[in-house]
Amino acid sequence: MGISERREREKVERRKAILKCARELILLNGVHRVSMEDIARKAELSKATVYLYFSSKEILFNEICEESARSFLEHCKPFLETGLTGMAALRCFWRGYMELFGNFDEMILTFKVRNYLDSNLMFLMLQEQNKSHYVDFILETIKTNIDECKVEGVFDPDLDSAMATRLLLSMFFSFIEKAACVPMDSEKIPAIIKEMTSSFQILVHGFAKEGIDRSSLSISGA
Amino acid sequence: MGISERREREKVERRKAILKCARELILLNGVHRVSMEDIARKAELSKATVYLYFSSKEILFNEICEESARSFLEHCKPFLETGLTGMAALRCFWRGYMELFGNFDEMILTFKVRNYLDSNLMFLMLQEQNKSHYVDFILETIKTNIDECKVEGVFDPDLDSAMATRLLLSMFFSFIEKAACVPMDSEKIPAIIKEMTSSFQILVHGFAKEGIDRSSLSISGA
Amino acid sequence: MGISERREREKVERRKAILKCARELILLNGVHRVSMEDIARKAELSKATVYLYFSSKEILFNEICEESARSFLEHCKPFLETGLTGMAALRCFWRGYMELFGNFDEMILTFKVRNYLDSNLMFLMLQEQNKSHYVDFILETIKTNIDECKVEGVFDPDLDSAMATRLLLSMFFSFIEKAACVPMDSEKIPAIIKEMTSSFQILVHGFAKEGIDRSSLSISGA
Amino acid sequence: MGISERREREKVERRKAILKCARELILLNGVHRVSMEDIARKAELSKATVYLYFSSKEILFNEICEESARSFLEHCKPFLETGLTGMAALRCFWRGYMELFGNFDEMILTFKVRNYLDSNLMFLMLQEQNKSHYVDFILETIKTNIDECKVEGVFDPDLDSAMATRLLLSMFFSFIEKAACVPMDSEKIPAIIKEMTSSFQILVHGFAKEGIDRSSLSISGA
DNA sequence: TATGAATGAGTGTTCATTCAT
DNA sequence: AATGAATGAACACTCATTCAT
Secondary structure, eight states, X not given: OHHHHHHHHHHHHHHHHHHHHHHHHHHHHOGGGOOHHHHHHHTTSOHHHHHHHOSSHHHHHHHHHHHHHHHHHHHHHHHHSXXXXXXXXXXXXXXXXXXXXXXXXXXXXXXXXXXXXXXXXXXXXXXXXXXXXXXXXXXXXXXXXXXXXXXXXXXXTTOOHHHHHHHHHHHHHHHHHHHHHSOTTOTTHHHHHHHHHHHHHHHHHHHBOTTOOGGGGOSSOO | OHHHHHHHHHHHHHHHHHHHHHHHHHHHXXXXXXXXXXXXXXXXXXXXXXXXXXXXXXXXXXXXXXHHHHHHHHHHHHHHSSOOOHHHHHHHHHHHHHHHHTSTHHHHIIIIIHHHHHSOGGGGGTSSSOSOHHXXXXXXXXXXXXXXXXXXXXXXXXXXXXXXXXXXXXXXXXXHHHHHHSOTTOTTXXXXXXXXXXXXXXXXXXXXXXXXXXXXXXXXXX | OHHHHHHHHHHHHHHHXXXXXXXXXXXXXXXXGOOHHHHHHHTTSOHHHHHHHOSSHHHHHHHHHHHHHHHHHHHHHHHHSSOOOHHHHHHHXXXXXXXXXXXXXXXXXXXXXXXXXXXXXXXXXXOSSOSOHHHHHHHHHHHHHHHHHHHTTSBOTTOOHHHHHHHHHHHHHHHHHHHHHSOTTOTTHHHHHHHHXXXXXXXXXXXXXXXXXXXXXXXXXX | OHHHHHHHHHHHHHHHHHHHHHHHHHHHHOGGGOOHHHHHHHTTSOHHHXXXXXXXXXXXXXXXXXXXXXXXXXXXXXXXXXXXXXXXXXHHXXXXXXXXXXXXXXXXXXXXXXXXXXXXGGGGGTOSSOSOHHHHHHHHHHHHHHHHHHHTTSBOTTOOHHHHHHHHHHHHHHHHHHHHHSOTTOTTHXXXXXXXXXXXXXXXXXXXXXXXXXXXXXSSOO
């Protein structure tokens, strides 16, 4: 009883440990420079043992990806499920994103690893259907908020909300990529966050209906 | 002498031929799927000969990168050096970009190859000093135009022009990456161009001073 | 006692279960494509447990082999131990073989698995002493019948009965190998059986004394 | 000139050397126990070099196979192309086979290696069409001779010549397999040859029309 | 007794790079 | 100057076997 429970726990932990090592290596060296050998060595296991937990490199990497996307979503959800105005929802989403941002890892892993697997990711703004439903969900939620803003007369009624979503996401992604290259504990992070905020604000201004008072478009306000 | 001159010329041309083959292969198959073997075969040379001209794969790829950046700049310069208003200059810059864009090659090579080499590229808007001074020059030119727009009262006087430049560039880059994943002869290219144009227009609206009439901000107008 | 007896019985049965699973997998996938992992999984045991019963793959496979030969013999014995004429005995032997043949399994396992183990099997007609005394017994019985036929004036008195035996067996073996490659449920089996019968008949004709009336050599007659 | 010729010659020889090593290893250890590593080591080359000459294990093995079949055919052709009676042709074919037999290698490699590649070889008597046209050619030639013998009234008019061919071939094959297990320099070879001859003779007797005088069926006579 | 977990030694294959000629 | 030939180190993946519990 106790024994089998402990076994199960250890197994789960070993899995996690392998994933953790893989994640660290990916963040450190880039997806393309991580081999199963490397992962095994870092986890202080034999390659065969790693294969015991993940039956292929693709499966391992995919799991990293999904897990990160899930974790990002988990974090954002609370900010998104309320019945706010579109602009307020966007603000909340932004806040959630910002909070998570101190540690970019989830985003990097989500997007970079998937890109490695599909070598098709970036596209996510072109393709109708994505392989990962988490990514779809993120896109969908943002799009809904943008549409809401149009309805509320805040955003340009001619704005293509799908396109605007993609533009937003590509901006976020771009920052993530940049951040991925900077050591995580860098003192530059506040600068990045500041720049992201400004960029997001600019995009929102760009989305706005002509003549709208910018005070109602602020993303940082309450 | 004539002989040694001809030798020199031939040498230069062979270098170019190798670079050309490498470029084509990269565009065709993606950076990760091009081997020295492939390049040599396409250039109808032996691998060893390729190594005679480029002492490593990294050096070869780096040169492709630099050359593409240079060529992109060459193309854009004429549009930028005139004494136009900031907004007109941006429009011209945009037009130059668009013209080149029908065939993204330079951009793809510039950014994707560098990304492959450094897996560190994206940062280019954060680092003070870039490895490639061409990229620096592009940034500088755009920034100057944005400043001009501020002076002319078209853009928000509080806009951080360096940041705005980086934002623009990252958007461009983002599209390049997307494009790089789509087969080059794709019928999707017009859609990408349309989306890019909209995106650029949104950014310009976002850069604008509050209350400015949007007709003066059009990027596609004369 | 009762307990230890039951334990013993269970142990024997588990052994059998493992062997059964291994046999089925071999027949299904071919000797080379069966791993200890597969066997364990099919037997719903851990690999380690399988090793408890069979200290190596070789030993397990060897046992399959022996067991199949034994079982084949068991089946044939009744047809061979009577006091018939040589030709009648051969006919009976043939009938026994044919009966078993609808399901080649024993033969396939006997010969194919041994072949996998030794890659030395076919030899069985050259070596003085075989590793499996079952095979020896089969050979011996057939040889006795052939000698009988010689004595009865049906077969060529100069016929080397040992050699004739080996020839017969190699023909049988050849068919087994063919059959082993065809999916077991194949509609080709009747064709194989027909061809085997013709072949056996030809051999018997070849064994016959010159001038003997072929009607007395028929293998399919009563 | 001289140089490039020598180079070419060396290359051809290296190819041959690799093939030779592979053949020896196959004959020594059995097809399944030969790895590219082994071959490279035996050839005193790196694995990568072996891949320079043969782009995959399958291609290397296939070449061994084809080459052996070709060589066997080359050897037999002269004996088969004359305008002899069917029985004389069979005798000649037999003689050719016997001559080659002192060194079974060709046959072993032809059949065993193909079997490894297809794991389907043995069937060659069941399938209509073979992958190797050399094997087809061998079968066709023998069948023609058997038909000839039927026409000439020597063989049983009811004999299915295709089946008889398969029977003959499976007998030959059987001996090849046996021989493959005996060390090649064995003093047992004469015994094998004697046994093969007897076996072939028995088959011919079995093929014969009832009542035919056996003196005309001798395979060893002039 | 039974097993989950671990692994060493391979498997075929690829590729940037070197070197003798 | 040019190259054919060679290779070491890597790659993802597999499997018979062992061992602590």
